[in-house]
Amino acid sequence: MARYGLPDNVEFCSRCVMSNQKVTPSLVQKDTKEGAKHTLIFQDGVCSACRVQELKANKIDWHQREKELLRLLDKYRSNDGSYDCIVPGSGGKDSIFQSHILKHKYGMNPLTVTWAPHIYTDVGRRNFDSWVNKGGCDNFLFTPDGEKHALLTRLAYKNLLHPFQPFIFGQRNYVMHMARKFNIKLIFFGENPAEYGGFENEENSSKMNTSYFVDDNRKNMRISGLSFEELTTQHKISEQDLSLYLPLTNEQYQQHQPDPRWLGYYLNFHPQSNYYYAREHVGFEPNDQRTEGSYSRYNSLDDKIDGYHYWCGHLKFGVGRATHEASQEIRNGDLTREEGVALVRKYDDELPKRYLPDFLDYMNLTETAFFEIADSFRSPHLWELKNGEWQLRHKVS
Numbered sequence: 263m264a265r266y267g268l269p270d271n272v273e274f275c276s277r278c279v280m281s282n283q284k285v286t287p288s289l290v291q292k293d294t295k296e297g298a299k300h301t302l303i304f305q306d307g308v309c310s311a312c313r314v315q316e317l318k319a320n321k322i323d324w325h326q327r328e329k330e331l332l333r334l335l336d337k338y339r340s341n342d343g344s345y346d347c348i349v350p351g352s353g354g355k356d357s358i359f360q361s362h363i364l365k366h367k368y369g370m371n372p373l374t375v376t377w378a379p380h381i382y383t384d385v386g387r388r389n390f391d392s393w394v395n396k397g398g399c400d401n402f403l404f405t406p407d408g409e410k411h412a413l414l415t416r417l418a419y420k421n422l423l424h425p426f427q428p429f430i431f432g433q434r435n436y437v438m439h440m441a442r443k444f445n446i447k448l449i450f451f452g453e454n455p456a457e458y459g460g461f462e463n464e465e466n467s468s469k470m471n472t473s474y475f476v477d478d479n480r481k482n483m484r485i486s487g488l489s490f491e492e493l494t495t496q497h498k499i500s501e502q503d504l505s506l507y508l509p510l511t512n513e514q515y516q517q518h519q520p521d522p523r524w525l526g527y528y529l530n531f532h533p534q535s536n537y538y539y540a541r542e543h544v545g546f547e548p549n550d551q552r553t554e555g556s557y558s559r560y561n562s563l564d565d566k567i568d569g570y571h572y573w574c575g576h577l578k579f580g581v582g583r584a585t586h587e588a589s590q591e592i593r594n595g596d597l598t599r600e601e602g603v604a605l606v607r608k609y610d611d612e613l614p615k616r617y618l619p620d621f622l623d624y625m626n627l628t629e630t631a632f633f634e635i636a637d638s639f640r641s642p643h644l645w646e647l648k649n650g651e652w653q654l655r656h657k658v659s
């Protein structure tokens with residue numbers, strides 16, 4: 263009775279608080295409503311993300327990795343002041359850390375590129391401005407046509423309960439189009455999602471898989487739960503409108519020969535340290551209050567609808583924002599498992615209320631329709647209705 267190809271039995275990692283229902287990040291650009299997804303792999307009660315963390319903590323010679331980074335940078339370093347690498351980012355703590363350290367410690371000349379949030383929060387916009395004004399790098403901020411992007415978001419919510427899907431497609435592919443436009447080969451993404459339990463075979467690789475960025479079969483691609491034909495005929499969104507949301511064609515990729523890398527392979531990322539780094543170097547500000555659905559104040563806070571991305575994940579997979587953040591902090595040694603369990607039980611199922619009116623207005627949905635759609639995506643193996651209230655059948659303990 264499990265939907266979305268999720269495992270029938272719910273299991274929680276004995277080290278962190280993640281469950282085996284967690285699906286891997288949307289790097290492979292599949293858009294299926296009920297199709298099989300890759301979920302986190304568990305071995306002897308421990309999730310693959312914790313195993314990768316163990317490897318990172320004990321087996322990696324970070325000094326050696328930095329030497330590898332220097333060799334890579336020297337291969338691409340420009341001598342005439344032109345851009346020699348590209349760093350996509352939002353102006354959050356991680357992108358600030360990446361572009362700043364490449365520029366100021368390693369002497370590169372990065373171009374930064376940003377796919378705009380759906381609706382900037384005030385603090386998010388201030389952090390973005392600080393990044394550009396104090397971070398030492400040029401930036402291109404791309405904002406897709408608001409009406410079309412809102413429509414795609416609404417369709418993705420209705421069809422997939424995944425309102426962030428069009429944004430994720432755009433954010434991922436726009437950087438490749440920009441790299442091609444400026445003929446920049448070296449592209450730095452942050453951390454390999456293998457660190458969070460996806461793509462196990464790549465956990466120890468610096469190079470990204472080409473298949474994330476190339477798709478020749480455009481006519482078969484789907485976005486927001488619809489085919490190209492449905493988008494064109496029913497919603498008047500053309501292939502041209504979608505061009506920056508879509509991957510490069512194989513021909514474009516082969517012509518350009520980009521070299522996309524995980525910076526997290528070379529440098530030992532620590533999210534909390536990135537926050538302190540960003541605060542010290544460009545004046546990055548944390549949120550003025552606790553992020554709803556979790557306990558943190560400095561993760562992913564630039565978009566008013568960000569909280570709904572996690573909230574939808576909680577409905578579909580039983581994995582909310584507190585689970586994500588606590589699992590990561592447990593792995594990094596910043597929380598005990600016991601503290602993590604308490605935080606998840608307290609915050610994971612909290613509906614973000616602060617920006618709900620903005621989100622409903624953005625998607626042109628009534629509150630009733632918003633909840634009806636959401637409830638229709640609850641998988642019965644995770645949820646039960648008790649005295650008129652939805653409750654998770656399994657909670658971490």
Ligand SMILES: [Zn+2]
Binds near residue numbers: 276279311
């Ligand atoms: Zn784990």
